[in-house]
Amino acid sequence: MGKVVSIANQKGGVGKTTTAINLSSILAKKGKKTLLIDADPQGNATSGLGVSKDCQFSTYDILINDVEIVNAIQQCDIKNLDLCPTNLSLAGAEVELVNSMGREYRLKEKIDNARDNYDYIIIDCPPSLGLITLNALTASDSVLIPVQCEYFALEGVGELLKTVDLVRKYYNKHLTVEGALLTMYDPRTKLSNQVVEQVQKFFENRVFETLIPRNVRLSEAPSYGEPISSYDPFSKGGRAYDKLVKEFLKKNEK
Numbered sequence: 001m002g003k004v005v006s007i008a009n010q011k012g013g014v015g016k017t018t019t020a021i022n023l024s025s026i027l028a029k030k031g032k033k034t035l036l037i038d039a040d041p042q043g044n045a046t047s048g049l050g051v052s053k054d055c056q057f058s059t060y061d062i063l064i065n066d067v068e069i070v071n072a073i074q075q076c077d078i079k080n081l082d083l084c085p086t087n088l089s090l091a092g093a094e095v096e097l098v099n100s101m102g103r104e105y106r107l108k109e110k111i112d113n114a115r116d117n118y119d120y121i122i123i124d125c126p127p128s129l130g131l132i133t134l135n136a137l138t139a140s141d142s143v144l145i146p147v148q149c150e151y152f153a154l155e156g157v158g159e160l161l162k163t164v165d166l167v168r169k170y171y172n173k174h175l176t177v178e179g180a181l182l183t184m185y186d187p188r189t190k191l192s193n194q195v196v197e198q199v200q201k202f203f204e205n206r207v208f209e210t211l212i213p214r215n216v217r218l219s220e221a222p223s224y225g226e227p228i229s230s231y232d233p234f235s236k237g238g239r240a241y242d243k244l245v246k247e248f249l250k251k252n253e254k
Contacts, residue, residue, distance in 0.1 A: 002035075002118035003252060004111055005178055006140040011156045012127035014148040015183035017044045018218060020124035022241040023144075023248065025049070025227035028081035030245065032119040035073070037084040039107075039136055040126040041091040046083065049076050050225025053087035060089040063106045063135065064096050069114045078230070082118075090132070097131045104131070104171050108139035129163050137164065138171040142178035146212075147199050149185045149192040154202055177206050179251075181244070185211040210244040213237060 007020045017040065024036040038045040043053045051074050061067035062084065073082045097103045111121060123136045137143060143164060147153050161177075168175045180203045186192045200207050212218075218237030221228045228238040 002033075002115045002121050003142070004115070004121045004123065004140045006123045006125055006133075006136040006143045007146065008125040008133055008136065008143050008160060009145055009147070009157070010127055010129045010133070010160060015146045015181075015212060016040075016127070017048060017124050018222070019144070019146050019181060019183065019212070019241075020045050020122055021048045021222070021227050022218075022229065023245060024120075024122045025076075025078050025081055025229050026241055026245040027120050027122075027249075028076075028078050029229055030249070031080065032249075033080050033117065035069075035082045035084065035114065035118045035121045037069075037107075037111075037121065037123045037136075038086040039090070039123050039132055041086065041088055041093075042126075043086045043088070043090075044222065045124040046085040046087070047225065048222035049078075049081075049083055049227065051076065051083055051085050053085060055085050055087070058089065059084055059086040060093055062110050063090075063093050063132070069110050070117075078227070093132060094130045097135075104134055104138050107135035108172075111139045129159065134163075134167065134171075137167045137175060140172070140175060142176045144178040145180045146183045147180050147195075148183050149189075149195040151191070153195045154198060157202070177203075178248075179203070179206050179208045181208045181210070181212065183212040184214045186214050208244060208247055210240060210247050212240050212244070215240075 028034045057067045057072035125133045215237035217232040217235035221231035
């Protein structure tokens with residue numbers, strides 16, 4: 001049965017989608033059958049893997065129209081990697097879910113039907129703590145939290161962890177924190193190094209050793225519809241995400 005990992009932070013621009021795309025694609029390249037679920041209405045994980053947002057079924061249909069994940073899946077150019085795409089229609093799901101029965105469990109029910117087909121299922125969450133993120137956390141075994149090495153890095157992280165505690169209390173008692181991942185790291189700046197210390201102090205032993213650097217190639221890759229593992233695997237960003245996946249697998253496959 002596959003492990004489900006949400007990548008969440010209600011703050012935008014922290015490297016959440018970049019991490020979702022590259023964690024998924026490198027896991028797939030290492031022979032792990034992987035599904036990436038794009039649960040962000042912006043659909044950047046969809047376009048970042050070169051898949052059209054103009055699809056018959058999407059994450060919206062899974063949450064609202066009772067469509068099974070298997071019917072929404074698009075195969076990617078990368079062997080072992082499947083994608084459940086999304087588009088702007090998902091933006092309306094928050095409102096439509098409000099009065100739905102079992103609204104917090106919609107995604108979990110669909111993922112549970114597909115878990116046996118995958119080693120890992122990664123969910124790219126929207127930059128909010130609404131019902132879509134709540135569905136993702138309820139469906140997940142763990143949550144990975146990207147934290148950028150910028151001012152106010154930990155702003156909002158406390159709220160996310162409170163939400164994780166609430167989900168654990170009411171909807172999913174098995175939810176754990178996979179770890180905090182420091183992104184946009186620049187070793188030349190005092191600020192980056194201060195943020196690393198701050199995050200390590202805050203999360204204690206739940207911080208990935210791998211630091212994801214600021215890297216032009218990482219920023220360019222999505223515009224070509226490719227993960228960094230295809231676009232430029234030997235760039236600083238490519239090597240960092242490869243190191244992250246090795247660390248992730250070492251932790252999960254002891």
